[in-house]
Amino acid sequence: MKEAFNFQVILRAMRISLYQVVVAIWALGNANAAESNAQTLLSKKISVNLNNKEVENVLQNIEKQISGKFVFSTKIIRGDRKINVRVKDQPLYKVLDETLKPLDLTYRVTENLIIISRTSKDGAQSLPVVKSKAPNFTVSGKIKDSKGETLGGVTVLLNYKSNGVVTDINGAFSFVDIPEGSYTLTISSIGFTSVKKEIQVIGGDLQIDVEMKDDILQLQEIIVTGGNPKKKIESSVAITTINNKDIQTRAPLNSTDLLKAIPGLTVESTGGDGPGNVWVRGFPQQGGYIFLGIMEDGLPVLPTGYNSLPSVDQYYKTDLTIKNIEAVRGGNASIVMANTPGAVINNLSYTGAEKTYGKFKATTGLSQGLYRLDGNVGGKVNSNIRYNIGGFYRTDKGIVPPGYTANQGGQLKGNMTYNFKNQKGFVRVYGKYLNDKVQWMLTSFYPYDGTGKPTKFGSFDMVNQSLATIDTKFSYKSADGVTRNYDMSDGIHTKQGAGGFQFNYTTDQGWEINNNFRYQHTNMNVTAGIPASNVAYNGTTQYYYLDGTAASLKSGDRLVNVTGVTQQLEDVQIVNYLDLKKTFGNHSLLFGAGIHQYNRNDGPNYNFSYLQEFKEKPRRLITSPTAAQITPLTLSTVIGDSRTLSAYASDEITLNAKWRLDLGARIDNQNVDGKRPFYAYKADGTPDYTKASTLVIADYTNYSENVTNWSATAGLNYKINNESALFARATRAYNAPNIADYNATAYDPAKIKKRPVYLGEIGFKYAKNDFSLFASASYSAIKNVSLSITVPTISSGNQSLLAFGSTRTYSAEFEASYKVTKSLNLRLTGTVQDSKYTDYSASTNTNSAIVAILGDTTYSFTGKRTERVPVLNTELSATYDYKKFNIYLAGSYIGSRFTAPSDSYKLPAYALMKGGAGYSFTKNLNARFWVDNLLNARVLTEGDVRGDQFRDFSAVEIGTMMPGRALLPRSLWLSLAFEF
Structure with missing residues (x-):
């Protein structure tokens, strides 16, 4: 059974992030490694100098300096409260202790996830509807994808005492000691659209299964092209992402043909595997890739600006080694690559993983x-x-x-x-x-x-x-x-x-x-x-x-x-x-x-x-x-x-x-x-x-x-x-x-x-x-x-x-x-x-x-x-x-x-x-x-x-012979x- 679970994690590797794979492995019993990783994360030294900033903003600032991620509900922790934080080269645990305690907040670490919640004395304030002296119950369930396969490493939040858990390798989650009442479950995972589900706990334990939908446009995906890594939904440019699954589904005839999936481009791939033509946002050209830059793993494969000879589509090929493609249209494309005002296409390769x-x-x-x-x-x-x-x-x-x-x-x-x-x-x-x-x-x-x-x-x-x-x-x-x-x-x-x-x-x-x-x-x-x-x-x-x-x-x-x-x-x-x-x-x-x-x-x-x-x-x-x-x-x-x-x-x-x-x-x-x-x-x-x-x-x-x-x-x-x-x-x-x-x-x-x-x-x-x-x-x-x-x-x-x-x-x-x-x-x-x-x-x-x-x-x-x-x-x-x-x-x-x-x-x-x-x-x-x-x-x-x-x-x-391409x-x- 354990080996089957490991195999399942491998199959999901394209759709979940690195921290989710690590969490899944932790769920198999590697407690010693988890404790070691948590100590390493909490010992990380950070510097913060923020005045009158929201709690959520402070946590986002800290997150950029560490190899971890904060999990919290802004509403429950009252993330709009403004605070002052001034520290220099201090361990993360010390900063969190000194910052969160006055706010009646606490935290716990699961691998590289830091889950923020309210302390117990404040917890009663979060109860939407609670019957006094009623017995408490368990809310549990499983998270699955659209094919019915369970998902490990998914974040599940319950708006009671800021409860937050991460699903195990079976996709299972559980909250204990939950009074009767109405609550909201918030489920999120990179590669899927977030889900909010209203539930009611009445007279007994509640078992609920939730299906997550693919984030087809990958708005929650981390984008690495064009500056500091950030989610697509946080980026101020037009970005199209194409993952390996999309490539296999579209089955492009050649590298140029694949670009038809990107809005803003007019693509002619009638040259077969030979040179193609790509127009970007109406810029004039006779053909080629005059305004479009092509990258492999963050570096240009040919300077931008050539028509057919040389043609950049002969310098790279699309195959199974490509993990995903990020296309920056307009915006900061001209900052990412020299002489590229129209768009940058970055082909990102697989680079190995924990499992074969x-x-x-x-x-x-x-x-x-x-x-x-x-x-x-x-x-x-x-x-x-x-x-x-x-x-x-x-x-x-x-x-x-x-x-x-x-x-x-x-x-x-x-x-x-x-x-x-x-x-x-x-x-x-x-x-x-x-x-x-x-x-x-x-x-x-x-x-x-x-x-x-x-x-x-x-x-x-x-x-x-x-x-x-x-x-x-x-x-x-x-x-x-x-x-x-x-x-x-x-x-x-x-x-x-x-x-x-x-x-x-x-x-x-x-x-x-x-x-x-x-x-x-x-x-x-x-x-x-x-x-x-x-x-x-x-x-x-x-x-x-x-x-x-x-x-x-x-x-x-x-x-x-x-x-x-x-x-x-x-x-x-x-x-x-x-x-x-x-x-x-x-x-x-x-x-x-x-x-x-x-x-x-x-x-x-x-x-x-x-x-x-x-x-x-x-x-x-x-x-x-x-x-x-x-x-x-x-x-x-x-x-x-x-x-x-x-x-x-x-x-x-x-x-x-x-x-x-x-x-x-x-x-x-x-x-x-x-x-x-x-x-x-x-x-x-x-x-x-x-x-x-x-x-x-x-x-x-x-x-x-x-x-x-x-x-x-x-x-x-x-x-x-x-x-x-x-x-x-x-x-x-x-x-x-x-x-x-x-x-x-x-x-x-x-x-x-x-x-x-x-x-x-x-x-x-x-x-x-x-x-x-x-x-x-x-x-x-x-x-x-x-x-x-x-x-x-x-x-x-x-x-x-x-x-x-x-x-x-x-x-x-x-x-x-x-x-x-x-x-x-x-x-x-x-x-x-x-x-x-x-x-x-x-x-x-x-x-x-x-x-x-x-x-x-x-x-x-x-x-x-x-x-x-x-x-x-x-x-x-x-x-x-x-x-x-x-x-x-x-x-x-x-x-x-x-x-x-x-x-x-x-x-x-x-x-x-x-x-x-x-x-x-x-x-x-x-x-x-x-x-x-x-x-x-x-x-x-x-x-x-x-x-x-x-x-x-x-x-x-009529009948005059003319040149053309079909x-x-x-x-x-x-x-x-x-x-x-």
């Missing part, structure tokens, strides 16, 4: 030949050392099969933590090896019909047929005599090694020191074909395949001109953040400094062109059996070092038990040293920076740029009660250029402008019984963002038109959860936003090739909607649990979008369904089946994004998981 745990999962993609194995295990080596190790490996033919293995590889992650014996901190070392190749699913072609939908051309359907050529290999002998071999089946191949450590220690003076360091080396080879144009076969030219055989082409066939991208990206990153934290009175101060060294040496990066058939699994074409297989176009490099030095500070001021003021500021100094290529000399022998890229780099110009930017934020949180709160925040942030901007061949300092970002938001949080809500309204604006418009030309290929734009966005974001029945839970998330350009014009005279086509013209897009951002983006999901079955169904609605700032081409709104069903054979073994794009919706996510802002679509002939077709998946 693990999970292994085998997955197959029934519609695409995918086989994947995930695993993660953790536990402890001894009483001081804990570990976690896990990763995945998969091979995949692709949802839209290109004719070869599309995705193959995986990663291995691990960490080990040594906890100091004095319980004042830890040292953690960690490492990661990633070796993964993915197909970059790029645009294809469809015949235009005015509907904005991906129509078929003959037998070719861009939704489920790939334009990737099966003739993947080619060679090129460069000007330096080196023969370079390429294979497009290698796609985006990322090899990365990373390692680091975290040091955390709290001094006797109350200073918490936290240093987080990581070294990371990444090699990424990119070989992909970007369809550039689709032309009709002239009916007379004889083409040949690469093996010399004649191609069978007929009138009505079409050919595709492709730009082959071959890039060799390499970077070395050194990141170190040092934080110092201390509580002074009602101030929780944080001072930090960081360095992010990002060294890039990319290249040689060649672009080629070639011709291929327009059909599924096409072959490349040449004009004669001996003709060159590819045509080389340009050569480029990115060589440089970017070093960002940061200093930041925050102060979380507890004004009283309800009001909390958060202040933060950050300053970032970016120094970029590099070698900018140029391709010709002027007659006087000086570099000609206006010369377009060719196949030979004439030389390099050394450059050094130094820029300083700053961010500041202020937030206010009003905690109405333990179930609800209001918050407001104002922020000034920035968006900075990256090394690729400075490395541009035709670099012009006038094209680099300051890009301030302004944000304001208000929000409401609520969680009680069956309903949870997190809603916010925000304003965001950016000035002078650099925008690049791609214009296709016949003679010069795709040309870029550079301009600047400013936008403003009004948005409302919401997350709501409702437990309809014991088995059925509904969740609604979404974003409503109005994003428009407030100042945006583009002149063609900055590019002679474009002037030749469009003339010397200035286009104004002021007042137009931001491209590819819908007004409404929402998802309604339902989870139903019945005995051993689990069913999940989600429907998303994505509103209409414009493909470019001209608002000339509108893509229609669409609905997307996904769902799954699971069955638990035992508590350890379960199977799951799910479907993505359940109804097989046919939707364009991109239209003609290359120059359509200059096109009059009313004059476009939603991935329906896919079927099956997994079998074993967990212990």
